[in-house]
Amino acid sequence: MEAVEFDNxxxxxxxxxxxxAVNGVTLQIEAGQFVAILGxxxxxxxxxxxxxxxxxxxxxxxxxxxxxxxxxxxxxxTIRKSAGxxxxxxxxxxxxxxxxxxxxxxxxxxxxxxxxxxxxxEFALEAVGMQEFRYSTPAxxxxxQKQRIAIAGVLAISPQIMILDESTAxxxxxxxxxxxxxxxxxxxxxxxxxxxxTHFMEEALQADRAIVMHRGEIVMDGTPHEIFARSRExxxxxxxxxxxxxxxxxxxxxxxxxxxxxxxxxxxxxLCKSMRKG
Amino acid sequence: xxxxxxxxxxxxTKSFVHSMDPRAKLVLTxxxxxxxxxxxxxxxxxxxxxxxxxxxxxxxxxxxSVLRSVKxxxxxxxxxxxxxxxxxxxxxxxxxxxxxxIIVISWEAIINMVFLALRLFLLVMGxxxxxxxxxPVALTDGIESLLTPLKWIRFPVHELALIMSIAxxxxxxxxxxxxxxxxxxxxxxADFETGGLIRRAKAMIPVLVPLLVSAFRRAEDxxxxxxxxxxxxxxxxxxxxxxxxxxRDALGVLLLAGLxxxxxxxxxxxxxxxxxxxYFFSA
Amino acid sequence: MQIDAKGLTYIYNPKSPFASTALSGVDLSIAEGxxxGIIGxxxxxxxxxxxxxxxxxxxxxxxxxxxxxxxTDKKCKFLELRSKVGMVFQYPEYQLFAETVExxxxxxxxxxxxxxxxxxxxxxxxxxxxxxxxxxxxxxDASPFxxxxxQKRRVAIAGVIVTKPEILILDEPAAGLDxxxxxxxxxxxxxxxxxxxxxIIIVSHDMDEIAENCTRAAVFSGGRVVMEGKPSEIFLxxxxxxxxxLDIPVTAKCARILKQDGFSLDTDFTCDDFVAKVLSxxxxxxxxxxx
Numbered sequence: 001m002e003a004v005e006f007d008n009x010x011x012x013x014x015x016x017x018x019x020x021a022v023n024g025v026t027l028q029i030e031a032g033q034f035v036a037i038l039g040x041x042x043x044x045x046x047x048x049x050x051x052x053x054x055x056x057x058x059x060x061x062x063x064x065x066x067x068x069x070x071x072x073x074x075x076x077x078t079i080r081k082s083a084g085x086x087x088x089x090x091x092x093x094x095x096x097x098x099x100x101x102x103x104x105x106x107x108x109x110x111x112x113x114x115x116x117x118x119x120x121x122e123f124a125l126e127a128v129g130m131q132e133f134r135y136s137t138p139a140x141x142x143x144x145q146k147q148r149i150a151i152a153g154v155l156a157i158s159p160q161i162m163i164l165d166e167s168t169a170x171x172x173x174x175x176x177x178x179x180x181x182x183x184x185x186x187x188x189x190x191x192x193x194x195x196x197x198t199h200f201m202e203e204a205l206q207a208d209r210a211i212v213m214h215r216g217e218i219v220m221d222g223t224p225h226e227i228f229a230r231s232r233e234x235x236x237x238x239x240x241x242x243x244x245x246x247x248x249x250x251x252x253x254x255x256x257x258x259x260x261x262x263x264x265x266x267x268x269x270x271l272c273k274s275m276r277k278g
Numbered sequence: 279x280x281x282x283x284x285x286x287x288x289x290x291t292k293s294f295v296h297s298m299d300p301r302a303k304l305v306l307t308x309x310x311x312x313x314x315x316x317x318x319x320x321x322x323x324x325x326x327x328x329x330x331x332x333x334x335x336x337x338x339x340x341x342x343s344v345l346r347s348v349k350x351x352x353x354x355x356x357x358x359x360x361x362x363x364x365x366x367x368x369x370x371x372x373x374x375x376x377x378x379x380i381i382v383i384s385w386e387a388i389i390n391m392v393f394l395a396l397r398l399f400l401l402v403m404g405x406x407x408x409x410x411x412x413x414p415v416a417l418t419d420g421i422e423s424l425l426t427p428l429k430w431i432r433f434p435v436h437e438l439a440l441i442m443s444i445a446x447x448x449x450x451x452x453x454x455x456x457x458x459x460x461x462x463x464x465x466x467x468a469d470f471e472t473g474g475l476i477r478r479a480k481a482m483i484p485v486l487v488p489l490l491v492s493a494f495r496r497a498e499d500x501x502x503x504x505x506x507x508x509x510x511x512x513x514x515x516x517x518x519x520x521x522x523x524x525x526r527d528a529l530g531v532l533l534l535a536g537l538x539x540x541x542x543x544x545x546x547x548x549x550x551x552x553x554x555x556x557y558f559f560s561a
Numbered sequence: 562m563q564i565d566a567k568g569l570t571y572i573y574n575p576k577s578p579f580a581s582t583a584l585s586g587v588d589l590s591i592a593e594g595x596x597x598g599i600i601g602x603x604x605x606x607x608x609x610x611x612x613x614x615x616x617x618x619x620x621x622x623x624x625x626x627x628x629x630x631x632x633t634d635k636k637c638k639f640l641e642l643r644s645k646v647g648m649v650f651q652y653p654e655y656q657l658f659a660e661t662v663e664x665x666x667x668x669x670x671x672x673x674x675x676x677x678x679x680x681x682x683x684x685x686x687x688x689x690x691x692x693x694x695x696x697x698x699x700x701x702d703a704s705p706f707x708x709x710x711x712q713k714r715r716v717a718i719a720g721v722i723v724t725k726p727e728i729l730i731l732d733e734p735a736a737g738l739d740x741x742x743x744x745x746x747x748x749x750x751x752x753x754x755x756x757x758x759x760x761i762i763i764v765s766h767d768m769d770e771i772a773e774n775c776t777r778a779a780v781f782s783g784g785r786v787v788m789e790g791k792p793s794e795i796f797l798x799x800x801x802x803x804x805x806x807l808d809i810p811v812t813a814k815c816a817r818i819l820k821q822d823g824f825s826l827d828t829d830f831t832c833d834d835f836v837a838k839v840l841s842x843x844x845x846x847x848x849x850x851x852x
Contacts (some may be wrong), residue, residue, distance in 0.1 A: 041710055041739045055502055077508060085506040092499035095440075097288065097447045101415045104518035106507040117518040135290055139450040142603060153507060169737050172603050172766045173808045199739045238741035243769055243811040243832075250836045256843055264814035271815065272822050274843055455655075461617045462656040465648040466720060467640060467672025484668065487658035491706065 001066070003161050003193045004029040004052055004083075009061035011047055017059055021047040023216035024061070031066075031160065034187045034194040036204035036224065039213035040238045045197045048213065049165045052195065053083040065161070081110060083161040084154030088169050090146035094138045099130070099149055102138065106157040117156075124152035128182050144175025151182055161193040162186065168198060180206065201228070201242040205262050212237055228262060289410040294526060295337035296411045300420030302527035307408045309534050313541055314400050319551045322541040323393070326400055329537050330407070337411045347406035348399060359395045366390050373559060385555055393551050414446035416519065423521055436512035444500070452493065459488050562628030562645065562727055562760070564591040564614065570622035571609055571784075583609040585784040586623065591762065591777075593727075596754055598771040598792070599764045601781030602806060607764050610781065611730050614762070615646040627728070644673035647726030651733045653717035657705040665705050666690060666720045673724050689723040690716070693749060711742045718749075725757040732764045747774055772796060772810040772830040780807070793829035 006027040012020040022044045029035055039045045050056040051063050054070040065083050068075040084106075087093050096102040100121050107117040125131045128148040138146055147167055154162060164183065168176045180203060186192040196207060204210045210227045212220035214237045220227050227234065228245050241249065248261040248270070258274050261267035295303075310329070317323050334344055348355075366387035373385040409417070422439035429435050460470070463484045470481050571584040584606045591597050601607040612618045613625055616632055616639045625632040630642045650656065659665035666686045670677065677685075687697045693715040700708070705716050722729065731750070735743040747770065754761050765771055771778055772792045780788035780795060782805055788795050796802070796813040803809065809817070812835040816826045828838045 039739075040741060050502070053506055055505055077510065080506060080508045085503075087499060087503055087506075089496075089499055091451050092496045093503040095444055095447060095500070095504065097414045097443070098290075101413070101519070105504075105509070108516050108518055109508040109510065111514045111516050113516065114518060114520055117516070121518075137288070137290070150503075157508060174602070174806055199737075201740070238739070240740040240744070244815070247811065247815075247832055247836060250832070251839060254836065254840050256840060264811045265818065267811075268815045268818035268822075271819060271839060271843075272824065275819075275824050458650065459656050461612065462648075462650045462653065463668075464617055465615055465643060465650070466669035467643055467724075468668075469640075469672065484656075484658045488656050491658075492655055 001031045002028045002064075003031040003033070003066060004195070005062075005064040006048075006051070007062040007064070009051060009058045009063055011051060011056055011059050013047075020059070020216050022051065022058075025216070025218055027211070027218060027221075029193060029195065031193050032187075032191045033209060034184075034207045035196065036207035036210045037195065037197045037213060038199075038201070038204055038210060038227075038239055043213040043237075044216040045213050046165050047216075049085065049163050049195065049197055052161070052163055053085050054079050055085070077110075081157055082159050083163060084157055084159035085163040085165060086147065086150045086154055086167045088166040090143050090150060090170065093150045093153070094146070097137050097139070099125070099136050099138060100134045102149060103153050103156050106153055110157060120156040120158070121152075124155040127155055127186065128152045129178075142175060143171045144178040147171060147175065147179050148182060151179070155186075159192075161195065163195040163197075165197050166199070167196075168200065168203065176200070176203070201240060201245075202263075205242055212239065225260070225262065229260060288413045289337075289339045289343055291338050293336060293338035293411065295333060295407065297524075297526060298411075298530060299521050299523050299527045300412050300416040301423055301521055302523060302530055303408050303412055304417075304420050304424060306530050306534050307405060309538065310404045311401060313534070313538050314397050314404075316538065316545070317541045318545040319548045319553060320393070321544040321548050323396055323400070325537055325540050325544065329533065330400060330403055332533070333404070333407050337407055339407070339410050344403055344406055344410065347410075348402050351398070351402055355395050355398045358398070359391045362391045362394055363387050373555060386552055389551055389555070415443050418443040418446070419517070419519060419521060436515075448496070451496070452489070455492055456485065456489055459485050562630075563593055563626075564589070564728070564760075565626045566590070566610075566613075566623065567625075568623035569610070569613065569620050569625055571606075571613065571618060572621045575621060583784055584613075584620075587781075587784070587786055589779055589786050589789065591760060593759050594755070595760055595762075596750075596774055596776045597760065597762045598775035598778035599762060599781065600766075600768070600771060600778055600795075600807065605781040606784040607781040608732060609784075611648070611732060611762065611764055614728070614730055615643045615648045617648070640673065644669075644724045645726050646728045647721040647724065647730065649718055649721050649729070649731040649734060651736060653721070654705075654710065654713035657713060657717060657720075660704060661702050662690070662695075662705050662708075662716050663701040665716060666723050669720055670723045685723050685725075686719075689719040692722060692753060693719045694745070695719070711738065714738070714742075714746075722753065722758070727758065728760040728762065729753070729758050730762045730764075733766065734763060735765070735767065735770065743770075750774075766808070768796070768808045768810045768813070772812065773832065780805070791829070796830045 006025045009022055009025045010020050011022040012018060025048065037045050037048065047056065051058060052065060054076045057071050063070045065079045068079055070079055094102045095105050103121045103124055104117050107120050112120065125134055128151050130145065130148050130152060133141065133145065138149055141149065162183065168179050171179065183194055183196065184206060187194045196203065198204060205224045207224055210222065210224045211218055212227065219237060220230065220233065228241055231241050231249060234241065240246065242262055244264045244267045245262045248258065248267050251258060256274060258270040261270045314326055317326055334341060363383060364381050366384065372382065374382060375385060376383045418439040422435055425435045468481060468484055470478065473481070566587050566589045569584055569587040573581050573583055587610055599607045599611065609618060613620060613632065614627065620633055627642065627646060630637050657665050659668065663686055666689055667682050670682055670685050690697050690700065695712065695715055705713060708716065735746050738746060750761055775792055777790060778792055778795055779786045780802070788798065796809055799809045799813050799817045810830050812828065812830045812832065816828060819826060824842065826838045826842065828835045
């Protein structure tokens with residue numbers, strides 16, 4: 001089953017439709033897939049994300065979430081229930097001054113019963129490992145913790161798709177690790193479809209599939225390894241390789257015979273093999 | 279970084295007062311304020327102090343934290359107290375202590391000053407017990423619930439309550455942001471400390487504009503985040519925290535009813551605040 | 562100007578129940594000409610420390626000297642100091658306020674040098690904007706709020722470097738930028754370093770960035786400097802850094818694993834050096850040296 005389908009979608013922020021932010025995108029995302037979307041600032045990544053859960057509606061073409069057309073207003077509520085979204089700035093997503101009240105916001109909106117909301121809060125906070133902060137105030141939490149609360153707020157609606165719009169951009173390395181752990185676990189253990197928009201190539205490596213956007217179009221699409229093997233092309237879209245892959249490529253170019261490596265661990269393993277031989 | 283907005287800041291713990299219904303606490307606070315102004319002599323205020331002490335003890339908020347809220351308006355208390363001390367002239371017969379031209383200090387003025395300062399002090403202490411033990415969310419829920427009858431005249435009660443709770447939620451964020459912008463502009467040589475009123479007001483522009491821009495950006499983000507979490511107004515919305523009156527609330531109401539009755543009797547029995555003077559001076 | 566901090570202490574909200582010690586005795590010297598990196602967790606005291614360097618915070622104890630300025634002396638000329646020690650905050654684009662780019666960039670220089678003529682100011686603004694790689698004619702009359710995120714950040718940096726500070730401090734200057742934006746920013750910093758800008762200090766979480774760019778670095782933890790030295794010395798202590806919950810550069814991660822397997826690489830942890838050392842160890846490229 002396709003979780004998300006884009007059919008030649010165009011979207012422009014301008015009234016007259018010029019300089020579209022998303023320009024003729026056709027895309028299918030399967031349920032359960034972990035997709036990373038890469039691209040420069042202003043390449044249309046965030047617009048693409050907002051088209052999925054009907055925060056934006058296409059000027060032309062069609063976006064379907066589990067077969068439901070986002071343009072049909074009757075679907076909006078159901079679509080937003082199935083496709084939750086976490087944003088970039090951890091400070092701008094919380095509505096309440098207490099963690100549990102904030103997580104309750106979504107379930108309240110979809111009209112769940114009191115007991116059910118209580119269960120959802122418990123489940124969602126446990127899924128992000130923040131149970132002990134249930135009665136804390138978000139203002140006193142770290143960036144990574146705030147973002148995990150934002151994820152819990154989305155989880156409480158129990159969506160099948162989670163969209164993260166540069167949700168790791170403002171975090172420190174530890175916060176980023178925390179968030180990545182959570183979303184990887186959601187994908188693995190609950191089969192949740194993940195759409196991760198990011199500038200960090202190392203994060204894209206952890207996805208099943210990577211998509212590169214450039215000037216509103218999808219220009220590359222494949223497994224992260226396939227994408228990062230095409231480094232020349234990547235460069236024309238102003239993107240870089242993960243650092244380990246970059247070092248690996250330099251070594252290969254200098255004549256060292258090692259297989260492609262993308263992480264520090266993989267690279268070290270390759271080098272060990274090569275040095276043992278030499 | 280912690281910021282200094284304790285006035286109206288929740289103190290997270292579990293206690294008798296914390297678990298009371300916010301509506302009850304709101305009504306009790308209003309009644310408490312009435313009691314303060316009803317009390318006409320020091321015995322009445324002593325009864326109020328006793329009630330307040332009970333409230334603080336059963337809220338399990340450290341006394342220091344409650345006291346901090348007074349610190350913020352200490353200046354106002356002292357200022358009005360001093361004005362009253364020097365310029366109290368009401369009443370027919372004054373027991374004058376000291377006089378210089380139009381400035382008269384009398385026993386009445388001293389009593390009046392102490393009385394007034396005590397009233398203000400109790401007022402702030404009491405209301406901060408409310409805000410320290412009630413989350414802003416619960417508080418707005420309480421207000422929303424108390425205002426529900428207004429829905430009949432199409433007053434947007436739910437929206438108003440939501441606006442209030444979001445505003446409360448963003449106060450610490452915006453305070454931090456303000457500090458950050460002030461530092462950044464200071465680093466660019468901005469001077470907020472010298473010059474006259476107009477110059478200082480003008481110097482605030484490089485802080486206010488970015489703050490406003492940022493507030494709009496945050497509002498836009500928050501709007502998206504609320505939409506994404508299926509917000510569509512009060513229709514079909516449920517509430518996680520259902521307000522329920524319990525025996526605690528009943529006990530609170532009972533105690534306060536007792537307080538007010540007691541004050542009325544104390545007023546009748548001992549008379550006004552100056553009655554003690556008669557006791558001293560007639561003897 | 563040389564920076565010397567001795568026993569620098571700072572307490573937030575002193576004498577209140579919320580008092581918290583942010584710096585507890587920082588000893589650190591940064592010589593003129595360095596490209597210095599400051600590393601540490603959120604809450605390690607690193608941001609508090611750099612805010613002392615242009616007197617935005619005043620030390621609760623200890624001493625701090627920058628060149629001839631004694632920052633713990635109340636009579637210190639702070640305005641003059643701030644014109645010589647520039648500070649770029651995190652996400653500096655959020656402090657833009659004026660109706661045109663030109664006016665915004667001019668803000669700093671107008672505050673610092675009141676005797677400058679309009680022409681001199683305009684010249685300085687133009688130069689600053691060109692230094693950060695913006696086209697003067699294209700942006701001078703634009704509203705800073707209409708620019709793209711990357712351009713906004715450049716304008717904000719121009720607003721700090723317009724006085725040509727001898728020391729430039731940047732707190733997480735590359736945060737939120739895309740990979741190319743990050744690369745261009747580091748190139749910009751290197752292009753001004755060594756000219757009028759003698760010393761650059763960056764606060765960064767990105768260890769690869771520190772390894773590639775810095776001459777020296779200090780690691781903050783619990784309000785103290787716990788490590789100090791060249792990146793090559795600091796990242797040799799990878800285990801200690803990891804224990805503090807900090808990252809290490811990819812090169813250091815790799816070298817650490819190789820060392821456990823018995824291969825020792827004597828690298829300074831920059832990409833180029835790492836590649837060269839690996840090649841020489843594997844008998845490639847390094848062959849010339851051997852002959």
